Amino acid sequence: MCGIAGRILNREGEVGQDLVELMDAQAHRGADSTGFAIYTKPLPEGGKVRLMGFDRRNLNSDLDDVIKILRNHGSDLLTDPQIDDASSAHYSVRLEAKEPANVENWIAEADLISNRIEVLSYGISLEIIKDVGDAEAVADKHHLRTMQGTHGLGHARLATESDVSPKASHPFWARPFPDVAIVHNGQITNYYLWRDKLELQGYRFMTENDSELLAVWISDQKRKGLSLQQALIKSVSEIDGVFTFMISDLNGIGLAKDRFAMKPLVTLESEGELIAATEEQAVRRIAPDRWDVFNYDGPSMTQIWPLHTIEAAA
Amino acid sequence: MSEKVIQVGHRDIRIINQEFLEALEAGHSVVVTDTLSRHNLGVGLPRSGKIHFDGSVGYYCGGLNTGTDVRVENNAGWGTGEAMSGGIITVNGYSGMSTGAAMLGGLIHVKGxxxxxxxxxxxxxxxxxxxxxxxxxxxxxxxxxxxxxxxxxxxxxxxxxxxxxxxxxxxxxxxxxxxxxxxxxxxxxxxxxxxxxxxxxxxxxxxxxxxxxxxxxxxxxxxxxxxxxx
Structure with a gap:
């Protein structure tokens, strides 16, 4: 049992605050770890890199290695790294960097040191922030509530398939595709079958978490030329298990749900905005007086909610 | 029968359910406000009485009901009336997954x-x-x-x-x-x-x-x- 959430605003606003509320309301669904994928104001050039390092004692040298690899690929820092000031062994870093000449080649080299410091996300807008603890703890540590943006995803994890660690938390970036993230509630039962196939094709897995498969699987489908909608529809027949997952990119949020209709999602759509959560009571945190929600309760459902920002429409 | 209004908000569900029991056993009909789609409201209700949830409720509303007449003004989440053995549960809106799961008796009436x-x-x-x-x-x-x-x-x-x-x-x-x-x-x-x-x-x-x-x-x-x- 995990909890997921999605939020789309019709103009740039307090999407961090809303996602924290949605996940705080669902903390009972999994307080092992909490994570967020937030689409903040796009950079005019370069991209945002979110990193997680695993041994704070080696922070400087590990960060130097990451920057060195960025430079190997024609990139360089556009801003000074921002590092959390917590006392935990693991730490998070935010960078803004010039776009690497080839993101796929860069991330392939960066992944060689992912046992020390891992790239969590890359994109002109996407920032993935995840950590152990509930929504409140993660929000306080990473200053989520003040993050402004247009849309995003949230996840509360009850670890069932792999260990409790910041690394195994959601969301997962659909590496190497910039600005694509995924959150998942459920269990993937043909995980090893797909993992073996994808690894034989050269894909790398950062964790033992079955949800990561969805991010890698979607990447593979995108590489094969499928649109997001086509990939979502295909996932329902190709992926076995009970699942509801949400995927986000620069253009909005998508959903796919398994053939057994086991994992819920409740949505409220209004004036170009979306509030989505595993439980209706979480939606109430944002819209306490609205009850015209829609339940994605049926089997084999897919959906895409596009971003309709007022700025984009103008 | 006098009416007692009980507000849910973000209060502790155990305390709220206890208040329901005390009010129903004292012969009041109960109106529940500010429900916020919260879970486990009205679980284990007694053999008689009336309770009206003026809003949406979350999971397991009216579960283990033994005879109370329960009305939900809007939507109900999963497992409404799970394992109930008596009474009537009326949901005016949508009722979520596993409505009436393992129920042993009584009636659930979903209008949506x-x-x-x-x-x-x-x-x-x-x-x-x-x-x-x-x-x-x-x-x-x-x-x-x-x-x-x-x-x-x-x-x-x-x-x-x-x-x-x-x-x-x-x-x-x-x-x-x-x-x-x-x-x-x-x-x-x-x-x-x-x-x-x-x-x-x-x-x-x-x-x-x-x-x-x-x-x-x-x-x-x-x-x-x-x-x-x-």
Missing amino acids: DCGPRCGVAMKAGDIVVEGNLGYQAGFMAHRGRIIALGSAGPSCGDALWEAEVWVAGDIESLGVDAKIVEPEAEEVEGVDALLKQLGLEERFRDWRKIVSEQKLWYFESRDANSWLMI
Whole structure:
């Protein structure tokens, strides 16, 4: 049992605050770890890199290695790294960097040191922030509530398939595709079958978490030329298990749900905005007086909610 | 009967449920405000009384109800009336997955649509849905009736035991081991009487009754002694 959430605003606003509320309301669904994928104001050039390092004692040298690899690929820092000031062994870093000449080649080299410091996300807008603890703890540590943006995803994890660690938390970036993230509630039962196939094709897995498969699987489908909608529809027949997952990119949020209709999602759509959560009571945190929600309760459902920002429409 | 208003908000659910019990046992009818779709509201209600949730409720509302008349103004989440043995639960809006799961008696009346696996493993009682039934309605239901005035989604009546699913509208597909039979006239009268009791329009409905084909009942003997040897 995990909890997921999605939020789309019709103009740039307090999407961090809303996602924290949605996940705080669902903390009972999994307080092992909490994570967020937030689409903040796009950079005019370069991209945002979110990193997680695993041994704070080696922070400087590990960060130097990451920057060195960025430079190997024609990139360089556009801003000074921002590092959390917590006392935990693991730490998070935010960078803004010039776009690497080839993101796929860069991330392939960066992944060689992912046992020390891992790239969590890359994109002109996407920032993935995840950590152990509930929504409140993660929000306080990473200053989520003040993050402004247009849309995003949230996840509360009850670890069932792999260990409790910041690394195994959601969301997962659909590496190497910039600005694509995924959150998942459920269990993937043909995980090893797909993992073996994808690894034989050269894909790398950062964790033992079955949800990561969805991010890698979607990447593979995108590489094969499928649109997001086509990939979502295909996932329902190709992926076995009970699942509801949400995927986000620069253009909005998508959903796919398994053939057994086991994992819920409740949505409220209004004036170009979306509030989505595993439980209706979480939606109430944002819209306490609205009850015209829609339940994605049926089997084999897919959906895409596009971003309709007022700025984009103008 | 005097009315007592109990506010939910973000207060502790155990305390709220205790307040419901005390108010109902004192003979008050209860109006519940600021429900915020919270879970486990009105679980374990007593043998008599009336409670009105003026909003939406979350999971398991009215679970283990023994006789209270429960009304939900808007939507209800998963497992509404789970394992209830008596009373009536009325949901004015949508009722989520596993409505009436394992219920042992009483009546659930949903005025909107119902989510997947309505009446899963129910043992007795009735579920009346004015709208449509979701996926796998009546899954593994032992006894009792599920009556839908609207249509039924995929896999209706999957792995039924002795329960019946009545559908007046279209049936998207039948589940494993389910079949449609022509209902007897007196059975239709029984259903019509129940609908009339709920104030629903009296008119002809083209009922299809879905029951088990009993092919999954692979055992040949119903003699319990033969099972005691295992």
